[in-house]
Amino acid sequence: AQSVTQLGSHVSVSEGALVLLRCNYSSSVPPYLFWYVQYPNQGLQLLLKYTSAATLVKGINGFEAEFKKSETSFHLTKPSAHMSDAAEYFCAVSGTGRRALTFGSGTRLQVQP
Amino acid sequence: GAVVSQHPSWVICKSGTSVKIECRSLDFQATTMFWYRQFPKQSLMLMATSNEGSKATYEQGVEKDKFLINHASLTLSTLTVTSAHPEDSSFYICSARDGGAGEGGYTFGSGTRLTVV
Numbered sequence: 001a002q003s004v005t006q007l008g009s010h011v012s013v014s015e016g017a018l019v020l021l022r023c024n025y026s027s028s029v030p031p032y033l034f035w036y037v038q039y040p041n042q043g044l045q046l047l048l049k050y051t052s053a054a055t056l057v058k059g060i061n062g063f064e065a066e067f068k069k070s071e072t073s074f075h076l077t078k079p080s081a082h083m084s085d086a087a088e089y090f091c092a093v094s095g096t097g098r099r100a101l102t103f104g105s106g107t108r109l110q111v112q113p
Numbered sequence: 114g115a116v117v118s119q120h121p122s123w124v125i126c127k128s129g130t131s132v133k134i135e136c137r138s139l140d141f142q143a144t145t146m147f148w149y150r151q152f153p154k155q156s157l158m159l160m161a162t163s164n165e166g167s168k169a170t171y172e173q174g175v176e177k178d179k180f181l182i183n184h185a186s187l188t189l190s191t192l193t194v195t196s197a198h199p200e201d202s203s204f205y206i207c208s209a210r211d212g213g214a215g216e217g218g219y220t221f222g223s224g225t226r227l228t229v230v
Contacts, residue, residue: 034219042223043206044206044221045221046220090156099162100162100208101208104156105155
């Protein structure tokens with residue numbers, strides 16, 4: 001079985017500050033890990049994914065995440081927050097094959113001017 | 114990149130009627146599609162997995178007679194909410210897996226907001 005835990009349902013940062021959204025995973029097989037962003041009443045947009053290649057994954061909009069097996073973590077970071085980053089962020093995990101993604105509970109990011 | 118089109122984006126229906134939601138992969142063949150449900154301010158919960166040409170696999174607690182899933186072609190899956198009731202009001206999102214994209218090839222539709230009155 002696989003699962004992800006997102007620490008912090010709400011994160012608030014100032015514009016220009018570092019963004020850090022935490023995700024820890026649990027998996028009995030080598031995981032594939034994802035970060036998605038969701039704006040109100042919209043679907044999910046892929047920010048980045050880890051599929052067993054480089055442990056530091058760069059995504060869109062300046063986001064990146066580092067896979068740390070020893071810590072079972074896949075935290076999402078962005079050096080400088082922008083107002084447009086305010087949204088809901090979901091971490092997700094999948095194994096091999098045609099399995100569905102399992103999502104974390106989500107973290108709402110607020111960006112203060 | 115891979116695109117999944119989901120329609121309608123929102124629908125209001127009367128209690129007791131049925132509603133069909135379509136999910137199409139526009140530029141790839143989706144051997145597997147997934148249907149999720151999302152309540153306000155909550156995460157996505159997997160409802161079912163559908164494979165082209167075979168019966169859908171429903172998650173525990175999901176009524177297969179209420180949520181009918183059809184995956185008749187490699188580019189189209191439909192979710193029909195039968196005899197809808199207000200408690201079925203929710204945001205429904207489909208996802209298609211692009212087998213040609215290797216591991217991690219998941220694309221999501223834009224979602225359907227269902228309101229049952």
